[in-house]
Amino acid sequence: MDKVIYAHNLSLAYNDRETIINDTSFSIESGSFVFITGASGSGKSTLLKSFYGAITPKRGDLIVGGVELSDIAPKKLNLLRRHLGIVFQNYRLVNEWSIEKNVMLPLIISGYSKEVSTSQVEKLLRHVKLSHQTGKYPQELSGGEQQRVAMARALSHNPILILADEPTGNLDDYSSQVIWNLLQGANLQLKTTVVVVTHNIPKTLNLEYKHFHLENGVLNEVL
Amino acid sequence: MKSFKNHLSLIMAIVTILFSLQIFTITERAIDAYESNLKENYSIVVVSEKKISQKTFQQMHPLIKKSELISADHVLKNIKLQMKQTNIKLLKTALPKFYRIHLSKFPSPDQIDAITNAIKEHVGVTRVESFENSHNTTYKLLLLFKQVVLVLAIFIFVVTSLLMLKEMRIWQFQHTERMSIMALFGAPVWLRSAVLFRLAVIDALLATLIACIVFVGMVNYGWIESELDVIGIHITIFDLFNDGLSMLMLALGLSLFLATMIVLGHKEEV
Structure with missing residues (x-):
């Protein structure tokens, strides 16, 4: 199976301060569903950020979607990010844009036509059961609904990899289940690789997944 | 909103x-x-025993734009009534030349001094009136x-x-x-x-x-x-x-x- 993420002796640090991820090696196969767990402050989110190039490796190799991320040029990084779907705990929607425009953002960036983008957005809003909320702005929606908009945005451009940082951290049980179902659906139906950073792995998932645990700056697979 | x-x-x-x-x-x-x-209304009056051309005035200082000869009739108009016509004719020939000098811009006090001195140096010039006090204010x-x-x-x-x-x-x-x-x-x-x-x-x-x-x-x-x-x-x-x-x-x-x-x-x- 192809590796969508490959890390070899990877070390990560903010500026020149203390190293957060220390000399770790791992790989994530294409089409897999992966959980990364670890204690608070263990560096889970930092590791996830390195996958979309927000943090450059201090040492070692990190290859995502076939692109080496050490010393990557901004133009190349932009191209890589157009194939990623990112979901955050705090949703990170553009508040002054309608939910349709938020979902459309990756499509606009990737250069899809207006007709294709509009039809894709309609389809996704139906998929996340928000078609009755069209025309509204993020702040008019509940937390669960905002995260569904963020999910629709992450799925809109058929990414090769979805990176989710505590996607249910701010949600109630019902909304959390909706988000897990959406991530599961993307993985099973679209064969999209999903990497989720979380504290707790949900017990209701009906799929095979891999579990990595981060401790003392080293990522190990939990078998 | x-x-x-x-x-x-x-x-x-x-x-x-x-x-x-x-x-x-x-x-x-x-x-x-x-x-x-102010520039339009301001002028320097020069009294000279000899005739001075506009070109000569302009050569004296770069700020001098033009000169005009004040007619003797204008100078004598206040005393005309009390004098005989023959005396007036004699006086006219004896009168020095009066010139009104116009400048290209409103001058500073230093520039007025420079212009006055330049004109005074010319042969025949007996008096230069720059109305300095009112100008300075x-x-x-x-x-x-x-x-x-x-x-x-x-x-x-x-x-x-x-x-x-x-x-x-x-x-x-x-x-x-x-x-x-x-x-x-x-x-x-x-x-x-x-x-x-x-x-x-x-x-x-x-x-x-x-x-x-x-x-x-x-x-x-x-x-x-x-x-x-x-x-x-x-x-x-x-x-x-x-x-x-x-x-x-x-x-x-x-x-x-x-x-x-x-x-x-x-x-x-x-």
Whole structure:
């Protein structure tokens, strides 16, 4: 199976301060569903950020979607990010844009036509059961609904990899289940690789997944 | 509503800057017109035993624009009634030549001294009257007025700079999150900044429109023009084409500068 993420002796640090991820090696196969767990402050989110190039490796190799991320040029990084779907705990929607425009953002960036983008957005809003909320702005929606908009945005451009940082951290049980179902659906139906950073792995998932645990700056697979 | 308020704050800042610019332009025009009036009315009187041509006068000092010979009849008109015609004829031939010297610009006291000395050095010149006392008072008043305008301009510059800085911070706060989100999905810099530059252009156009409407209204109302007319100053308060264009250029320049600074100062959140 192809590796969508490959890390070899990877070390990560903010500026020149203390190293957060220390000399770790791992790989994530294409089409897999992966959980990364670890204690608070263990560096889970930092590791996830390195996958979309927000943090450059201090040492070692990190290859995502076939692109080496050490010393990557901004133009190349932009191209890589157009194939990623990112979901955050705090949703990170553009508040002054309608939910349709938020979902459309990756499509606009990737250069899809207006007709294709509009039809894709309609389809996704139906998929996340928000078609009755069209025309509204993020702040008019509940937390669960905002995260569904963020999910629709992450799925809109058929990414090769979805990176989710505590996607249910701010949600109630019902909304959390909706988000897990959406991530599961993307993985099973679209064969999209999903990497989720979380504290707790949900017990209701009906799929095979891999579990990595981060401790003392080293990522190990939990078998 | 929030978005409208955000727009309004920037538009008002630009309108204030445009307003200051135009007020400064009007004041400059009024001072120039007043100075020009003074220059037209000011002249130096020269008494000479010999005839001096205009060219000779012009060679004496670069500020000398033209000279005119004051007719002897004009000099004698006050004493004509008490004298016989033959005596007047004799007196006319004996009278020295009187010249009125006009200058190309309103001179400073030092320049008057230089001109007076240059003329006095010429053979035949017996007296030069520069009306120095009254000239000095007017000149000092004009200088004071100019300095007051300069202080006002500096004050306006400082205030508008602070306004701009404040706006820059607000804009940075407003647009950083959107630009970061767009960057996360791979938007190139031009696309991330497009919204910002579009807003900058729209706000600049609206601010120019508001400022133009206010000044056109001011011209139509005519209060400032009539006040200036009283002191003999006739100037253009607002020229829609030239002044409007200057305002548009300044507004666009300022808002695009602001947008560029935000784009250059934007760092991706980690």
